[in-house]
Amino acid sequence: MLESVTPTGDAERIPSPAGKSSVRPKELGLKKGELRELLRLMILARTMDDAAIRLQSEGELLVYPSFRGQEAAQVGSAFALDRDDFIFPTFREFAAAIVHGVDPVIYLEYHRGTWHGGPYDPMENRFGPICITLATQIAHAVGFAMGMKLDGKPVVTLAYFGDGAASEGDFHEACNFAAVFNAPVVLFCQNNGWAISVPQSEQMAAPIYLRAQGYGFPGVRVDGNDVLAVNRATKEAADRARSGNGPTLIEAVTYRMAAHTTNDDASRYRDSREVARWKRLDPIDRYRKWLLAEKIVTKAVVAKMERDAKRAAKALSEGTKKLEPPPPEDLFEFAYGSPPPELLRQQKDISRFARGRDA
Amino acid sequence: MLESVTPTGDAERIPSPAGKSSVRPKELGLKKGELRELLRLMILARTMDDAAIRLQSEGELLVYPSFRGQEAAQVGSAFALDRDDFIFPTFREFAAAIVHGVDPVIYLEYHRGTWHGGPYDPMENRFGPICITLATQIAHAVGFAMGMKLDGKPVVTLAYFGDGAASEGDFHEACNFAAVFNAPVVLFCQNNGWAISVPQSEQMAAPIYLRAQGYGFPGVRVDGNDVLAVNRATKEAADRARSGNGPTLIEAVTYRMAAHTTNDDASRYRDSREVARWKRLDPIDRYRKWLLAEKIVTKAVVAKMERDAKRAAKALSEGTKKLEPPPPEDLFEFAYGSPPPELLRQQKDISRFARGRDA
Amino acid sequence: MPEFTMSKAINRALAHELKRDPRMLVFGEDVGKLGGIFRVTDGLQKRFGKKRVFDTPSAEAAIAGSALGLALAGWHPVAEMQFDGFSYPALDQVISHVARYKNRTKGVVSLPLVIRMPCGGGLRGKEHHAESPETYYAHTPGLKVLCPSGALDAYELMQQAIRDPDPVIVLEPKRLYGVAEKGQLGKGALPMGIARTVRDGREATIVTYGGMVPRAVEAAEQAEAQGISAQVLDLRSLAPLDIEGLRDAVRATGRAVVVHEAPKTLGLGAEIAARIMEECFDRLQTPVVRVTGYDTPYPPPLLEDPWFPTVERIADAVTRVVRT
Amino acid sequence: MPEFTMSKAINRALAHELKRDPRMLVFGEDVGKLGGIFRVTDGLQKRFGKKRVFDTPSAEAAIAGSALGLALAGWHPVAEMQFDGFSYPALDQVISHVARYKNRTKGVVSLPLVIRMPCGGGLRGKEHHAESPETYYAHTPGLKVLCPSGALDAYELMQQAIRDPDPVIVLEPKRLYGVAEKGQLGKGALPMGIARTVRDGREATIVTYGGMVPRAVEAAEQAEAQGISAQVLDLRSLAPLDIEGLRDAVRATGRAVVVHEAPKTLGLGAEIAARIMEECFDRLQTPVVRVTGYDTPYPPPLLEDPWFPTVERIADAVTRVVRT
Numbered sequence A, B: 001m002l003e004s005v006t007p008t009g010d011a012e013r014i015p016s017p018a019g020k021s022s023v024r025p026k027e028l029g030l031k032k033g034e035l036r037e038l039l040r041l042m043i044l045a046r047t048m049d050d051a052a053i054r055l056q057s058e059g060e061l062l063v064y065p066s067f068r069g070q071e072a073a074q075v076g077s078a079f080a081l082d083r084d085d086f087i088f089p090t091f092r093e094f095a096a097a098i099v100h101g102v103d104p105v106i107y108l109e110y111h112r113g114t115w116h117g118g119p120y121d122p123m124e125n126r127f128g129p130i131c132i133t134l135a136t137q138i139a140h141a142v143g144f145a146m147g148m149k150l151d152g153k154p155v156v157t158l159a160y161f162g163d164g165a166a167s168e169g170d171f172h173e174a175c176n177f178a179a180v181f182n183a184p185v186v187l188f189c190q191n192n193g194w195a196i197s198v199p200q201s202e203q204m205a206a207p208i209y210l211r212a213q214g215y216g217f218p219g220v221r222v223d224g225n226d227v228l229a230v231n232r233a234t235k236e237a238a239d240r241a242r243s244g245n246g247p248t249l250i251e252a253v254t255y256r257m258a259a260h261t262t263n264d265d266a267s268r269y270r271d272s273r274e275v276a277r278w279k280r281l282d283p284i285d286r287y288r289k290w291l292l293a294e295k296i297v298t299k300a301v302v303a304k305m306e307r308d309a310k311r312a313a314k315a316l317s318e319g320t321k322k323l324e325p326p327p328p329e330d331l332f333e334f335a336y337g338s339p340p341p342e343l344l345r346q347q348k349d350i351s352r353f354a355r356g357r358d359a
Numbered sequence C, D: 001m002p003e004f005t006m007s008k009a010i011n012r013a014l015a016h017e018l019k020r021d022p023r024m025l026v027f028g029e030d031v032g033k034l035g036g037i038f039r040v041t042d043g044l045q046k047r048f049g050k051k052r053v054f055d056t057p058s059a060e061a062a063i064a065g066s067a068l069g070l071a072l073a074g075w076h077p078v079a080e081m082q083f084d085g086f087s088y089p090a091l092d093q094v095i096s097h098v099a100r101y102k103n104r105t106k107g108v109v110s111l112p113l114v115i116r117m118p119c120g121g122g123l124r125g126k127e128h129h130a131e132s133p134e135t136y137y138a139h140t141p142g143l144k145v146l147c148p149s150g151a152l153d154a155y156e157l158m159q160q161a162i163r164d165p166d167p168v169i170v171l172e173p174k175r176l177y178g179v180a181e182k183g184q185l186g187k188g189a190l191p192m193g194i195a196r197t198v199r200d201g202r203e204a205t206i207v208t209y210g211g212m213v214p215r216a217v218e219a220a221e222q223a224e225a226q227g228i229s230a231q232v233l234d235l236r237s238l239a240p241l242d243i244e245g246l247r248d249a250v251r252a253t254g255r256a257v258v259v260h261e262a263p264k265t266l267g268l269g270a271e272i273a274a275r276i277m278e279e280c281f282d283r284l285q286t287p288v289v290r291v292t293g294y295d296t297p298y299p300p301p302l303l304e305d306p307w308f309p310t311v312e313r314i315a316d317a318v319t320r321v322v323r324t
């Protein structure tokens, strides 16, 4: 057991920031349709993100954490999984949720405040509830992966977390469990440079992927704005997990283009030049340019993707606006398998006041 | 900030198991008196440990966690510190406590059950209270070290912890704090191969010292049964800390020769052959042989050390047997700066019953 | 008539359920070869294999968190926290996730899992080894909390906990682990959530649970010697509370003493006293008296005797509520 | 007359103490440049420097644990937990160490440190952002727990907490952060640990604290309109409780309603109700009524209004205790 694997070096970049590449598409093991699908999903994701931001500004969502800038990291990784693979997200994985098939309107229940972060069926969707408390979901993912291994099921579990979350004790305990139980899990860190207002340099003194070595499994760092690099690294990690070779830590280096949430004022703590610099590394621009250069898509195809995304975003807006909180009596329905007598009494109490007011 | 230091390779051994060495004493930077003192302290420590085990078997201590086999790790490291340096121990650092000057009788109050693990003055003794909850003391040490740094005081803080403790989330959070705040702290892991009944191979999948790299400070592994290697590594780490170069993780590979505590039955989970193998690597035997071979001590000197140690152990036994719990009213004296009125009422209540019984 | 210590009875319950339910898992620190500090899991690994009964690294948050994940994966985890005082590193996972996952998912996901741990004093345990953490758990909506008072009931409660669809915390009074009870395991079960009258009495009700039940009975016997008839009610379930059972008992006697090991302030006794007032005000002859651990940190082992409720303190309280 | 929001008032208190006490430190997640999510630490880093006001990694156990170490080193830490619900990962450090270090060392070591955090609902906070964790803290011997109910008192309590020799948890009701109060900061302080009569009344006492105080006053006004005279008592200190103040208040009115945001079972109201019974039994006309959050996990934001005690629910309870 006492052996560790050296991490594969520095960030790999397949399409360069300028949209060029020395890699032939074929070498990537992705069909042209899949290469196009990645672009479509990134465009869709960003459009949905924009729609959510708009919904928030219109007062239709309470607060919303944009993933702008992280489309390649989320789409590239989620796209590498099979339908049955299970994702444990944080609060910023709306893009991954869309890729994995979660109903985006129900997903937004959380941000609208009509329910907590898991009213979609997590089991059916193979997508855990939105997880707020940093790093705690990693242990859930590892436990789930342990379960899949016990069952001998060829299912991969992927946990998303941020650079900030990697400072929590739960990160460590879960990584070590993953190593000790050789759990088929992918530990996917989106290092977007910030934990709210705290830059990476004040959160840690070494790159996150290096920690893997201390646990005894591979750690890789990828250019998180390179959808193909992310996809390849995730696929490799998923294959490793599926074939019984245990966990992999992936550090996808990306950038949080927006403020922490729509409530946050990032100008208080970061320089707009840093944001501008990263804007030039925009993951969608880069990838689209490369696909166009490689003649894998035409401008017309891209235009259609954008139109379709807008349509989906419109549906999202309309659907979201229709979301209503359930009656307050429902608060007593889901805490236990069946509500104990005291809870039923309390349910009557809330009802008395709620109905009284309504009447 | 984003750079990590490669750990210095595998366990160093200065005196080989057979008691030979290719190292000349001079190269070690220790005076002959100090080399002798290390032996004296190890002999003293073991004799005190034996006395404590005996006290427990006589019913004078409730339970006692022997450090047998770990004398080199504890003595070598504690001896590397200055008097003003501050140690945060676990529950197994009786040897380190002795080296650092804690009154051994008062130390045993904890194991006798007359008080919790800190009735000696931790500030005066520069030795924190006995800490039971695994890994939690590391954050205390890091905080203390942050404080010393803020004060610009040339004080080193050393936290002891075990291989088992290294699995706790608190280990991780504290290590990362140490790195981020460049705290003058030595993180000293006594890897004795076991967390109660769980062997190292089931606790982790990579060596502990490798984790340092992921935090961005040096990690070294030393032969924990080699008092000189331990001493040298600790001195280097302390110098590094004292000169503003931050934390070091030391993994001292040693072995818990006794059961986890006097209550534990190690035969349930480990092979006596493993214990026998490590007995041949006994840290005191090795070092004594080497000192004799190098003519740094004579047999007579060793015999005197043993006699003196026995005398100290006798004093320990006698002193410990005299320890009495304070009157129950004292339970209300130390919870707060001054007991709130309700606590005074409760104090009267306990008094009523205690005195009633006494009378 | 066979005889079982509580640790043996719980061991039997775990074995019985492991056999019945092939999805059940037992894990935690030292539960495998060692069989747990109190031997509650003794022999289980040998009998059911390392796949289903296994040791973990010392990492309580991950024990609780991975139990949650395993439950999602359709396994049925029964996780051990080695001691009450070492369950605190897992509190965040328990409060923030285990207790709420079902609610968060609008009832879609159930978490049939058990977290069991020794609790309370009585064995001269050192700091962190003699905690009574019930308030932390019982105050947390979404959890059920059980606490047996003897071997036979421990067997039943453990089985019920394992078969329950919700996360259940089982607190095992360590002072009772070695106490033997005569009887058949698995006979005459009371349903989960129902308090049990351990001893009948007319003038006062001693409400208690877990390790204090035998002591309450002893105190009731002492009281009887002085001509006072005291009932003893064993709550068994600390969350949810059997409010009806509590009400019926205290309405009948009109006087109550609540006994527990945890500190007084916001100990379970606070809730019980408040409930008794709410439910029995018109019948209450005297205020409910709480006999509890004191509001200090847990005492050093050699001072635990006067710190935890003694038979004497309980009997004194019973006399007071009846005679004043 | 100047006017201060509660967040501004606490900010002023922190600044005042940072200036007075050169050993004081302020740290936590995002307390530096950002000035905290609620801007409570706004400008402090700029004014007092990065050495004394600094951000930490997201690691609550290490925040609490390093605060302890810094206090041992003679510094005076005022650490922030970003939200109530994110204080749970630090519970082990707080329960096992912060609360007990003094006792463990037989009184030799004092830990003058403050852990402050927002608490409660009212801002449509999402899961984990609207917790009322007071029971977890107030049940833990060795801690003091304060909770202000307005800007001026928050200023005082924060100063007192910082100057106290013991570890103090300060819970800052986030629904009051933005509420302004007129007055001078630092005038007319009540000592720590003393409850305050916010409103006089003869027929019933509403016992409450923090974010529910303004609501209780409103309910008392509504009751007055119906001819009921209700007193409002603001506890200010949740641990230790001002039992004398509580007793005097309720003995005078003979009726009590307890109000808080936390769930009912083992919420602070349980202790208050139990104490009232113990101290005022002979004067109590009716059982104490608890108006609290319900025993469910915290509600989704858009359902928080009916879940937390409303003015209507409080007024209804006041009417009930007086009219029945």
Ligand SMILES: Cc1ncc(C[n+]2csc(CCOP(=O)(O)OP(=O)(O)O)c2C)c(N)n1
Pocket: A092, A132, A133, A134, A161, A162, A163, A164, A165, A166, A168, A192, A194, A195, A196, A256, A260, D029, D058, D060, D082, D086, D089
């Ligand atoms: C345990 C815990 N502590 C604190 C917070 C408050 N918080 C919310 S997001 C955040 C920063 C997270 O940074 P990162 O993990 O990098 O994710 P990102 O927001 O960048 O996606 C913090 C501190 C939390 N959610 N959970």
Ligand SMILES: Cc1ncc(C[n+]2csc(CCOP(=O)(O)OP(=O)(O)O)c2C)c(N)n1
Pocket: B092, B132, B133, B134, B161, B162, B163, B164, B165, B166, B168, B192, B194, B195, B196, B256, B260, C029, C058, C060, C082, C086, C089
């Ligand atoms: C937080 C916590 N969990 C569990 C325990 C119970 N426990 C006591 S010692 C121990 C094993 C510790 O192993 P290690 O850190 O290697 O120290 P060693 O006993 O070998 O010196 C465990 C699990 C504890 N003390 N604290």
Ligand SMILES: [Mg+2]
Pocket: A162, A163, A164, A190, A191, A192, A193, A194, A195, A196
């Ligand atoms: Mg981030």
Ligand SMILES: [Mg+2]
Pocket: B162, B163, B164, B190, B191, B192, B193, B194, B195, B196
């Ligand atoms: Mg060990």
